[in-house]
Amino acid sequence: MEAALRSVGVLLAGGVGQRVGHEIPKQLIEVAGRTILEHSIAVFERAPEIDEIVVLMTPGFTDRVKDIVAGGGYRKVSQIVEGGRSRTESTWRALRALGTQECDVLLHDAVRPLLEPRIITECVAALRTHRAVNVAIPSSDTVLVAVPGPDGGEVIGEVLDRSRLRRSQTPQCFRLSVIREAYERALADPGFADRPATDDCGVVLRYLPEVPIHLVPGSERNIKVTHPDDLRIAEQLFAIRGSIS
Numbered sequence: 001m002e003a004a005l006r007s008v009g010v011l012l013a014g015g016v017g018q019r020v021g022h023e024i025p026k027q028l029i030e031v032a033g034r035t036i037l038e039h040s041i042a043v044f045e046r047a048p049e050i051d052e053i054v055v056l057m058t059p060g061f062t063d064r065v066k067d068i069v070a071g072g073g074y075r076k077v078s079q080i081v082e083g084g085r086s087r088t089e090s091t092w093r094a095l096r097a098l099g100t101q102e103c104d105v106l107l108h109d110a111v112r113p114l115l116e117p118r119i120i121t122e123c124v125a126a127l128r129t130h131r132a133v134n135v136a137i138p139s140s141d142t143v144l145v146a147v148p149g150p151d152g153g154e155v156i157g158e159v160l161d162r163s164r165l166r167r168s169q170t171p172q173c174f175r176l177s178v179i180r181e182a183y184e185r186a187l188a189d190p191g192f193a194d195r196p197a198t199d200d201c202g203v204v205l206r207y208l209p210e211v212p213i214h215l216v217p218g219s220e221r222n223i224k225v226t227h228p229d230d231l232r233i234a235e236q237l238f239a240i241r242g243s244i245s
């Protein structure tokens with residue numbers, strides 16, 4: 001087992017929230033009395049395993065983050081950086097902002113405000129023995145592959161073996177040198193832009209396939225606020241959590 005490195009939580013909040021469709025980025029919408037972003041900052045701030053937090057924010061909204069950080073007294077936030085045009089661009093900007101000194105990086109969707117402290121604990125512990133770690137939960141639905149049908153619609157092409165399927169969540173966690181190397185290879189590949197990755201583990205799997213990505217159990221409650229209904233679901237999940245704690 002390797003000695004513990006500095007652990008940095010990176011909150012990816014550089015998106016615009018087109019699918020939620022509000023005038024402001026969805027991470028600035030209030031749920032259960034705080035912005036979604038502040039809930040996520042607070043989880044990492046309170047985690048004893050986390051030494052530092054870096055926030056990637058939608059261009060034009062970094063002052064809002066400064067206000068949230070000052071108002072909440074979040075002392076671990078060391079940098080607020082403008083995000084890029086895609087999630088992967090925001091990750092790359094975060095990696096550049098971190099420099100080259102080795103550390104452990106936990107890349108988290110800021111729009112997963114219900115992250116449980118247990119998951120951070122298990123991810124940081126797993127990084128003692130693994131260089132790449134993801135958080136995932138089993139699929140309770142049967143998952144199929146849709147293909148174009150004969151009449152213009154879609155038909156089922158394949159039903160996948162559910163026992164092997166997992167739904168990927170965040171944080172996705174890496175030794176800094178590993179995720180940096182994967183991104184350097186991706187950015188040197190002209191094909192990366194045509195087939196962008198939807199998460200950071202996808203970049204490591206594609207460009208550093210020799211690095212195993214260890215899985216830590218996620219949680220059904222660690223939802224990603226993606227569509228308008230998710231705002232109401234998140235509100236209710238916070239209420240349930242409040243009523244049992």
Ligand SMILES: Nc1ccn([C@@H]2O[C@H](COP(=O)(O)OP(=O)(O)OP(=O)(O)O)[C@@H](O)[C@H]2O)c(=O)n1
Pocket residue numbers: 012013014015016017018019020026027056083084085086087088090091108109110111112224225226
């Ligand atoms: N350029 C981007 C795009 C996304 N993200 C972040 O990645 C996480 C997951 O992305 P998603 O849910 O797709 O957020 P948006 O891109 O904002 O949503 P949409 O696709 O509906 O616009 C979010 O916390 C989002 O802020 C980011 O940091 N930089």
Ligand SMILES: C[C@](O)(CO)[C@H](O)COP(=O)(O)O
Pocket residue numbers: 087109167168169170198199200224226
């Ligand atoms: C990273 C992620 O949350 C894992 O499930 C997901 O891939 C992000 O997708 P999005 O389309 O950027 O929301």
